[in-house]
Every structure is written in structure tokens, then in C-alpha cells.
Amino acid sequence: MPGRMHAVNPAIDGLHGTGASRSYAQIMGNISDLLHHPQPHALKPIDLGGVVIDVPVILAPMSGVTDLPFRRLARELGAGLVVSEMIASWAMIRENAATLRMATLEGRPSSIQLAGCDPAAMAEAAKIAVGRGADIVDINFGCPVKKVAVGQAAGSALMRDELGAARILEATVKAVNVPVTLKMRMGWDHATLNAPKIARIAEDLGIRMVTVHGRTRQQFYTGTANWDFIAEVKNAVRIPVIANGDIITSDDAREALARSGADGVMIGRGCYGRPWFPAQVAAFLQTGTTPAEPDLAAQKAILLRHYDLMLHYFGIEPGLRMARKHLAWYSRGLSGSAEFRATVTRVAEVPAVLALIDRFYDPLIERGATRIVRRDDALADAA
Ligand SMILES: Cc1cc2nc3c(=O)[nH]c(=O)nc-3n(C[C@H](O)[C@H](O)[C@H](O)COP(=O)(O)O)c2cc1C
Secondary structure, X not given: OOOOOOXXXXXXXXXXXXXXXXXXXXXXXXXXXXXXXXXXXXXXXXXXXXXXXXXXXXXXXOOOOOOHHHHHHHHHHOOOEEXXXXXXXXXXXXXXXXXXXXXXXXXXXXXXXXXXXXXXHHHHHHXXXXXXXXXXXXXXXXXXXXXXXXXXXXXXXXXXXXXXXXXXXXXXXXXXXXXXXXXXXXXXXXXXXXXXXXXXXXXXXOOOEEEEEOOOHHHOOOOOOOHHHHHHHHHHOOOXXXXXXXXXXXHHXXXXXXXXXXXXXXXXXXXXXXXXXXXXXXHHHHHOOOOOOOOHHHHHHHHHHHHHHHHHHHOHHHHHHHHHHHHHHHHOOOOOHHHHHHHHHHOOOHHHHHHHHHHHHHHHHHOOOOOXXXXXXXXXXXX
């Protein structure tokens, strides 16, 4: 039962918090104290029509990254909303086991993201998503990957097929009685920056919120996200707009909001190895003060919990493999991380990985080391 995750390996139970001066629960308490004693509100809750996002600092959907363990952690730490990985509508309809696993939800409100190019299939998949407990259905018009955007004419390809896009939006909205939201890019390329037009079409068809990644499809992840352009989308519609792209510090979030006039932010790569980041941003936007980065002992405690959740959710063998990139991300910006990454990738036994984690973190914790992640590194590892 994915909703209940316990330590699968007694070795891990014993290791929770090893070397940690503060427990995971304390860290969560500190962040949630800040969140629940806000000063003046810079961000207002977003009401999507019965479904409310109290704090619109949203964890971005990221295939292969924001699986249930990651979403659970980010939400527990204070993210205002988490969105499932992109799910292909055809796979959802076939009830493919791996797909249904991606559509496993917990916590509220919960959002499932769907991609597809066939209105009837999107409508059907949306119904299944709601049947599985989705409070929100999100539609992907942003995916730049060739297989999706060219092979299936889905994701960002729909930005250059406005009629096809409208049919999908209409069919999905009509199929379900929960709010439907849309995530897109600025346009296909710089010659066709039609996000404001698509946002207007979407609003007319009943979409309740749009998120804009400030890049075109042709940029993939190159260049920098254009937060100023998002203002054009904001000015085109009355529904809430969320700004996305390249937010890796609290100041980035403030600037993205100031430049775009958006109603909230969505954060993807900035959360790699930092599932507490959305909560920090939320606290900053509400209080003007960014909570300190968790100290290294606290980061280690969070990493161990993340590892535990992954092993339990995916099973030991696949969990161990899938957790490697996360271990690498948590260690980024620490002295000796390259060697840690290289070693941990070769180890195939959980107790050995846990021993490596101790061996890497404990001396750093002992000498009060801090972690400094360079901007370029934080934005590396794009899809
Ligand atoms: C590894 C990876 C996987 C992604 N998968 C999805 C996805 O499934 N659905 C989606 O709408 N966007 C996806 N994205 C795009 C992100 O949601 C986000 O729009 C983009 O990374 C820009 O935000 P950031 O600079 O905060 O990372 C993905 C991005 C990355 C890096």
C-alpha cells in the first residue's frame, strides 16, 4: 500500500537521524511554525473553485524525479501543491501498471498531470485520474521531448496547433467535475510566442489556472527563463497564473513574481536534493525572511528518510537504483561529493550505501561544513 511507507530494512530504522543534531520532525516543525505564523501576505491562497491552494509555491511535475516519495517529502516539508509526473493519456486508459503507480496520490489537494493529443483519450484519462482521487487535473502543453512533442504531437506541440489544443482543453474540462489546469511554455519558438493567446482560449474553455515555463519549446532548457514574458500571459487572463523556470533562490522567486505579476511560483530543478526549498520560498514570501538552510545533520536526516521512502515504495532493488541520482543531488556542493557520487553509484547493497552516507556526511557534520550549490549546477540535469 503505497500510502503507508515504513522502513523496509531494519538497518534503516536504526539509522534514521544518525549523526543528526535535529530530527526530521523538528525540521518540519520549524518550517511549519514559520508557515503558520505568517506576517503580511505577499501570496494569496488560490481558489480554483472549491479546491484551494493555500500557499501557491508549487513543486513542478518532473518525470523520473517527482515520484510519490519525493512529492510526499516536499509536501510534508511545506510545498503548497505537488503535481504527479506527466502521465500519457493512452497509458492511463490501458491501466498500465507503471502508469497507475505514477497516478498514486496522497495528501490534498493533489494534482495529476496528463499529456496526449486525442481529446477523447484525454477526457477518458481525466475521468480515471479523478476516480483515483485527483482534486485537480493538469494538462501538459510544455513537454519538449521529441517522442512526445513530435512523435505524438502532444506536450509543447499543441502550442502550434491551437485548434487541436482547444479541443483537448474543452474535452478534458467537460469530462470531469474537478478543476482542470494547464502547464505550457511561452510558445513553440520565438517566432510564435502564443502563450497569452492559448491562455485566453484556455480561460474561455473553463481552465482554472495556467503555469508558464518562461522558455520556448525550441529552447528546451537552454538560455534563461523569461519571467517578464509571463506578465503578458498574466495580463491576458483573469484566472491565476503561475511563474516557472530557473527559480533556485528565494530572491529568484520574489523577482519572478515581481516581473511577471504572477499569483504563485512553481519550482522544479531548484528542488533537486532540496525538498525543503518550496517551503523556504513560501516562508520567505510570507514573512520576508528565508528560513536558514537545514544544517547538514538535518539534511542527512531528510536524505535518509527520502532513501527509506524510495526503498519502501519501489522495492529494494529498483529503489536503490532510482535513489542514486537523489543521493548525488543531496551531496552536490559539499566537499568530496564527486568521490561520494562515484562510489555510491557502484554499490548494490543497502547497508553498504548507508555506511557510505555515514562516512561521507559525519565528518562534514562534525566540522560544521556548509553546502554551497552553484547556480549552474542547480540547473543542470534537465530532462
Ligand atoms: C527531469 C525533468 C522532468 C520533467 N518532467 C516534466 C513533466 O513530467 N511534466 C511537465 O509539465 N514538466 C516537466 N518538466 C519541466 C518542469 O516542470 C519545469 O517546467 C522546468 O524544469 C522549468 O522549471 P525549473 O527551472 O524550476 O526546473 C521536467 C523537467 C525536468 C528537469
